[in-house]
Amino acid sequence: MTAPRLSMALCAALALGASGCYQDMALQPKLKPQEPTSFWADGRSTRPPVEGTIARGALNEDTWYFTGKVKEAPSTPTTGTVSAVEVLGQYADAFPEPVTEATLKRGRERYNIYCNVCHGQTGAADGTIVMRGFLKPPAFWEQADDKRAHLSRGLKYQGAGDVALADAPVGYLFHVITHGYGAMGTYSAQVPVADRWAIVAYIRALQEANRKGGVAANTAAAPATEGAR
Ligand code: HEC
Numbered sequence: 575m576t577a578p579r580l581s582m583a584l585c586a587a588l589a590l591g592a593s594g595c596y597q598d599m600a601l602q603p604k605l606k607p608q609e610p611t612s613f614w615a616d617g618r619s620t621r622p623p624v625e626g627t628i629a630r631g632a633l634n635e636d637t638w639y640f641t642g643k644v645k646e647a648p649s650t651p652t653t654g655t656v657s658a659v660e661v662l663g664q665y666a667d668a669f670p671e672p673v674t675e676a677t678l679k680r681g682r683e684r685y686n687i688y689c690n691v692c693h694g695q696t697g698a699a700d701g702t703i704v705m706r707g708f709l710k711p712p713a714f715w716e717q718a719d720d721k722r723a724h725l726s727r728g729l730k731y732q733g734a735g736d737v738a739l740a741d742a743p744v745g746y747l748f749h750v751i752t753h754g755y756g757a758m759g760t761y762s763a764q765v766p767v768a769d770r771w772a773i774v775a776y777i778r779a780l781q782e783a784n785r786k787g788g789v790a791a792n793t794a795a796a797p798a799t800e801g802a803r
Contacts, residue, residue, distance in 0.1 A: 605619035606619075607619075607620060608620060636670070638666050638670045638745070639670040639771075640767060641748075642665055642666055642747075642748030642749045642752065643664050643665055643745055643749065644663075644664065644665070644745065645664045646664065647661075647664050648660035648661060648663075655733065656732070656733040658733065658734040658735050658737075661729060661732045661733050661734040662729070662737070662742075662743055662746075664745075665742075665743035665744075665746040665748075665749060666743060666745030666748075667743040667744060667745065668744065669774075673775045677772045677775050678775055678776055680769065680772040681769075681772035681774070681775045681776030681777075682776045684769045684773050684776075685773050685776045685777065688764060689701075689773065691703045692708060692711060692758070693711055696780060696784070697714030697777060697780040697784070698713050698714075698715075699712060699713040699714075699723065708757075712724055712725055712726060712727060712739055713739070714740065714777055714781055715738075715739070715740050715780065715784040715785065716785075724738050724739055724740065725737065725738060725739070726738070726739050726746070728750065728756070729742060740781040740785060744771075744774050744775075747777060748770050748771060751765060751770045751773060751774070752770060
């Protein structure tokens with residue numbers, strides 16, 4: 575073989591060799607997300623997380639702080655009647671953290687952004703949306719013209735009888751913001767946990783201001799009635 579021929583043959587061998595290095599990971603045998611498979615008995619390629627797996631940042635161990643609840647809901651007895659004490663007892667009746675002036679200010683701001691439109695500036699259930707025809711919620715404090723307007727519907731539904739929202743445990747108010755109730759949707763996406771407690775504290779201030787006969791008019795500065803745990 576002459577020298578030029580030899581070098582040509584070498585070049586060709588090199589080119590072939592180089593193409594052999596081409597390894598496309600996309601071509602490897604694998605299952606795409608949600609693709610079915612006969613490998614697992616349930617036919618799914620996506621495996622369920624191991625039992626007890628908790629997503630990063632979602633441990634939420636402090637049930638009081640994250641749910642407003644301190645006990646499980648009472649199981650309905652065969653008699654069909656649950657005791658009011660048991661219904662109310664599921665919910666925390668004190669704030670998980672101390673309520674400060676800063677909490678109330680934050681609560682007032684958040685309340686006016688997220689709740690005012692329906693529940694009204696003072697909590698009298700006379701918000702703009704309600705005035706335009708949306709279902710009227712219960713008022714947060716006793717009304718002069720309607721002695722039933724301030725009673726919780728959710729607690730009654732659960733079997734607690736007539737409970738004024740001013741007497742509802744703070745954990746219950748937190749629970750309603752978190753999950754919504756009836757015609758009211760959940761605010762858990764818009765309002766983070768700390769702000770929910772701040773709003774509850776501010777509602778307590780509105781209730782306290784009106785319990786004393788003064789009109790809160792959204793300037794309520796009365797401290798929340800419950801202390802922290
Ligand atoms: C779009 C209107 C609307 C907004 C905004 C709204 N709510 Fe409500 N809320 C309602 C209605 C309507 C009800 C009554 C639901 C029913 O009886 O089906 C209600 C009921 C409630 C109740 C009483 C539940 C019971 O046991 O009777 C609480 C407490 C409450 N809302 C708190 C809040 C708080 C706090 C916010 C702000 C984070 C808020 N709501 C925002 C409409 C609203």
